[in-house]
Amino acid sequence: MxxxxxxxxxxxxxxxxxxxxxxxxxxxxxxxxxxxxxxxxxxxxxxxxxxxxxxxxxxxxxxxxxxxxxxxxxxxxxxxxxxxxxxxxxxxxxxxxxxxxxxxxxxxxxxxxxxxxxxxxxxxxxxxxxxxxxxxxxxxxxxxxxxxxxxxxxxxxxxxxxxxxxxxxxxxxxxxxxxxxxxxxxxxGSPAAEAAGCEQRWADMVWVESTAGRPGPPTPATIPATEPLRLCVYQVPPSEQHGGKPAGDFAYGGPLSPDRQTAVLRALAAAGPATACATPASRFAVLRPPDGAAGPDRYVELDGCRRFLVVPPAGRAQLGQGDATLTELLGRD
Known part of the structure; x- marks a missing residue:
């Protein structure tokens, strides 16, 4: 050729x-x-x-x-x-x-x-x-x-x-x-990730930011969102856990329904400061506005410490503590 x-x-x-x-x-x-x-x-x-x-x-x-x-x-x-x-x-x-x-x-x-x-x-x-x-x-x-x-x-x-x-x-x-x-x-990129509008691999930024000691406490004013959000869930292999920037492989995802999105955002807004924990997650969720729209990225550990991270387009990231309700909302296909 x-x-x-x-x-x-x-x-x-x-x-x-x-x-x-x-x-x-x-x-x-x-x-x-x-x-x-x-x-x-x-x-x-x-x-x-x-x-x-x-x-x-x-x-x-x-x-x-x-x-x-x-x-x-x-x-x-x-x-x-x-x-x-x-x-x-x-x-x-x-x-x-x-x-x-x-x-x-x-x-x-x-x-x-x-x-x-x-x-x-x-x-x-x-x-x-x-x-x-x-x-x-x-x-x-x-x-x-x-x-x-x-x-x-x-x-x-x-x-x-x-x-x-x-x-x-x-x-x-x-x-x-x-x-x-x-x-x-x-x-x-797998056909499933492509159909969901998700990247095939993504980094667990909750672990990255928390181990670096940079995030502040949750700030509810930065958490609510009016734009639709896309859910992408990643599985972290054991070989990546405990690393400096653990990478996960796409598991499932797609656009969130309005009711599910509202419930997720309410759970995030009601959360308190993250508790001390050093257990890496084997699964984490990423919530982002679709198609590159402006807005914060949200990361949620679905096991391990069950923390979440909100990364606004500008300003300091906020780290908070998730719970079983938040995990349940995001932990199903």
């Missing part, structure tokens, strides 16, 4: 403003030559987790940008003549019958003269005050192959802000790539 310009070139992960600062000689430091590996096999063997760093709902991220600190990465040896480039990564595709899946891909480009020329450029140096944006550019996992099938991971020369030079970004974006292999590596 042929593709034109590739979206794999860079990813902007965290947009920010401008930050003035002094960039010293370290920006211009040059790495040594890349280590040459004798025989290319596949992305599945050489880079099995390339592109697998992102966790939903902020979908899972990308591999860290290559640096000269990686012993497998470095400058292209003059005796090594690249004839092809391979990019290993992942993408999300719809599943037959509904939902989505994550697919690992191996793509190859043979017209790489512009890319090789860009990779041979030096780092840009500066010793004065400059302004750099705070966005982080993450290139794809890249390998270069020679006619003997040997390969290496090339260093990407940087600009004065320590990001890949514009020539490198343009060359990566201009590659004509052919997909030579793809394999399903996991389910991103």
């Amino acid at each position: 042929r593709s034109g310009r590739t979206a794999l070139a860079v990813a902007l992960l965290a947009l920010g403003g401008c930050a003035g600062g002094s960039v010293g000689p370290e920006v211009g430091d040059e790495p040594g030559p890349a280590r040459i590996v004798e025989k290319w096999t596949s992305c599945a063997e050489a880079a099995p987790r390339a592109g697998a760093g992102v966790v939903l709902p902020a979908p899972d991220g990308a591999e860290p940008a290559p640096t000269g600190d990686d012993p497998a990465i470095g400058r292209i040896d003059p005796a090594f003549t690249p004839v092809a480039a391979v990019i290993c990564g992942r993408e999300t595709r719809p599943r037959p019958g509904g939902g989505a899946e994550q697919v690992a891909t191996e793509r190859r480009a043979d017209d790489i003269a512009a890319l090789v020329a860009a990779l041979r450029l030096p780092n840009r140096r500066t010793y004065g005050e400059i302004a750099c944006t705070l966005d982080m550019v993450v290139p794809p996992w890249l390998a270069l192959l020679d006619e003997r099938g040997r390969w290496l991971r090339p260093y990407l020369p940087t600009d004065v802000c320590g990001k890949p030079r514009a020539e490198v970004r343009a060359a990566l974006d201009g590659l004509r790539l052919t997909t030579v292999d793809s394999r399903t590596v996991g389910q991103v």
Whole structure:
């Protein structure tokens, strides 16, 4: 399958403003030559987790940008003549019958003269005050192959802000790539989660916030809601419990009926301060306005400590103590 310009070139992960600062000689430091590996096999063997760093709902991220600190990465040896480039990564595709899946891909480009020329450029140096944006550019996992099938991971020369030079970004974006292999590596969204309007995985923010010691007591004025709410319930596997940010898998959910929503909100408004407890939940509920509408997110532990957390769009989160009535209202499909 042929593709034109590739979206794999860079990813902007965290947009920010401008930050003035002094960039010293370290920006211009040059790495040594890349280590040459004798025989290319596949992305599945050489880079099995390339592109697998992102966790939903902020979908899972990308591999860290290559640096000269990686012993497998470095400058292209003059005796090594690249004839092809391979990019290993992942993408999300719809599943037959509904939902989505994550697919690992191996793509190859043979017209790489512009890319090789860009990779041979030096780092840009500066010793004065400059302004750099705070966005982080993450290139794809890249390998270069020679006619003997040997390969290496090339260093990407940087600009004065320590990001890949514009020539490198343009060359990566201009590659004509052919997909030579793809394999399903996991389910991103099930048909059931999709039908309910819920994410497949979500973090138990009651545990996150309570263990960090940040929330205040319940504030009933922030709890009532006039907008419809969607219920999403997640099951937390034992391996995730007690972790810093326990992730749950979708169990059931959907829009709340008006009567059920009113009862849930009344139970939340009548609650008192959370009691001291350190038992992680194996199930938790998330109540959110549908379709990204403004309003607080509400998290309720359905077992364990049975606490709840209200996270307003602005201001401090509130932690309160749930009870069996609240659990019963949310603990059924």
